[in-house]
Amino acid sequence: MNKLVFFLILSLLCHVAMAQSGTQTIKGVLTDAQSKYPLIGANIVVIGTQPLIGSSTDVNGHFKLSNVPLGRQAIKVSYLGYQDRVLSNILVTSGKEVVISVELEEQVVTTAEVTVTAKRYKTETNNEFATLSARSFDIEETSRYAGSRNDPARMAANFAGVSGANDARNDIVIRGNSPSGLLWRLDGINIPNPSHYGALGATGGPVSMLNNNVLDRSDFMTAAFPAQYGNAIAGVFDLQLRNGNKDKREYLGQIGFNGFEVGIEGPFSKNSRASYLVNYRYSTLGVFQALGIDFGTGAATPQYQDLSFKIDIPTSKAGRFTVFGLGGTSRIKFLGDDIDTTSSTNLFGEESQDSYSDFRNGIIGASYTYYHNSSTYSKIAVAASTNWQSYKEDSLSLEDRSPFRRVEAAYTQNKYSINYLINKKFNARNSATLGLISDLYDFVLTERSLVTPTEFRDVRNSQGNSLLTQIYGQGQHRFTDLLTLNGGVNVQHFSLSNSLAVEPRLGLKYQFAPKQSLNFGYGYHSQMQPLLTYFNQTRLADGRVLLTNKNMNFTRSQHLVLGYDRMLSDNLRLKVETYYQYITKAPVEQRISSFSMLNAGADFSMPEEDSLVNRGTGRNYGIELTLEKFYSSGYYFLFTSSLFDSKYKGSDQVLRNTTFNGQYVVNLLAGKEFKVGNKNNVFNIDWKLTTAGGRHVTPIDLEKSRLAGEAVYRQDVAFSTQLSNYFRTDVKFSFRMNRQKTTHEFSLDLQNLTNNKNVFTQQYNARTNRIATEYQIGFFPIPQYRLLF
Known part of the structure; x- marks a missing residue:
């Protein structure tokens, strides 16, 4: 095939x-x-x-x-x-x-x-207050790099400090932090997880809803980010949707791994500067399965669709109005009888159960920018977003395979957001921004599970609302063209737990030579816990139910970064950064245990532990190297290397590896462009090699698991076992043909070309009474065709 x-x-x-x-x-x-x-x-x-x-x-x-x-x-x-x-x-x-x-x-x-x-x-970067640990990217990069699947999150895994050694999900692990510590922002609004099959509280998933064809130049930050970004301790993805063409109508058609896609953009009329941009996408994974391509879901067929749009209305005197939106639906079912028990790459299903998952995510927003004069502008953005998911799980009888319901869950989180800022440039040396961000959460969270053959018990059953408010100010002072100071403070309050945080930020850039600079950054960052975890229930002996997590405070993290940046030539850049992060107030259990919320976000569900208190700590440190040749003379390359260590302490006060402590990541990417026949025909070869340390996991106690009939973990030695190192190489072939008014692009991305068996996880199999190793996706070819006209 x-x-x-x-x-x-x-x-x-x-x-x-x-x-x-x-x-x-x-x-x-x-x-x-x-x-x-x-x-x-x-x-x-x-x-x-x-x-x-x-x-x-x-x-x-x-x-x-x-x-x-x-x-x-x-x-x-x-x-x-x-x-x-x-x-x-x-x-x-x-x-x-x-x-x-x-x-x-x-x-x-x-x-x-x-x-x-x-x-x-x-x-x-787009953000002039970002001093270091930040990089911009554009559409071309998300589509160029081998193995990225047109996904900005997978593309970002090539940058220094980021580990993406997970074929099943696009989670972004930054400098040993949980992916839950990432903030997603779209056109100035903090948005929920923009992934299909993205669970509430997670920041990634198997397939991104973000469509690289509608993205403008955007920023990705990994530490000590400016004061306008709050409620994040790991990193920021600040995305911008591009405007449609204001002069002529253009069309796009595409088919590939991410789906069948159509797009249209253009002006509303010949005499108007207003424009629109719309893209729709529908899943093609059913077609891939019919062709025999295995992407880890066995016989289950993922079905999803999404829509992205932006309307831009500039005026001569009244300012600029925009309306934008992103939304999608996804569903999948895993039937135990369809699971291939001889396969070691069933990444999601289990042979002993049937599960049914449905998701609906979306955001719609509007913004207005007004220029008071040539030195002052203000912008207000409002948005409403929703994150809904339903999960049902049936256990299958070992005798006759008949199903009986074991878990039912339905989560709805609606969020109403407002973001206001005013920016003033006083002169060439000084500028400042003041802003307000307010997110009102409205939620209904229900989950129940079977505790006896006839009795269900609520795990969560709450509804209500809560407000997260941020006020920030940041300024820039340029002593000279070569020395710049950025500073600011973010103050945020979460009404549910009455948590308050004051976060100073500081950045200094000194260009001590024409093509060299030293950079320093400090940031104090705080983040609320995933909403679900506040409502984990504690059931007392007398039958009463308490919400013992409801008063959890923010997790705090201090970032200290030192960097050296040098342009070795016009198109060759060397960057070195070293950092230290100290984390406090991480939720841990009141009783003595190894649990910490710093390990949350490693899978599809949020922890269900109750009676959590903010007494945990952690620390991450490391050094990163980037050597990048920008595309010139027909070729490019990118080499990134990260050495790091990530540790935490639970309530047992034992210093342990976090599950994300892979300790090293190395990426090497290169590409060459060849002219074919007519000078407007171009053939590209792009190559990527990634190797990274494996995740740390908690060993399974095989004897206790046999007695219990399910996995029992050795919490006394939590995260003491490291999975084998990750290795993958991808090669992408593409051909671009320019005709008079159309462009045809064909590509074939051969992922995991060597069919390397990278370990995904280890699970206890109750049928065989053995510990089974599941592997990530093997050799995976992805063809794609794109038409622009």
């Missing part, structure tokens, strides 16, 4: 006509980095074109470069009194205009002569 897929794509490529030469348009908007106000009369040129292709910005900061040759281009942006900026590696295709947003930083006037080099697009 795999050969059939390969030869089918090869046949398509051989029968497609040769592309015609052509050109395309690059356009966008240029603004001041601090005030976000449009810059008028700036010069933009396409580097290396003969004759030189150039343009200037109009009164709204818009520019348009026409008749740009197809392929990878670089543009230079210059404006009097501002630092030049170079945007390299812009992919220009015939099927779609290129739309970009550029920000320039004003120069600080000094009496001493200094050398200021043009800033590189890839070395800067």
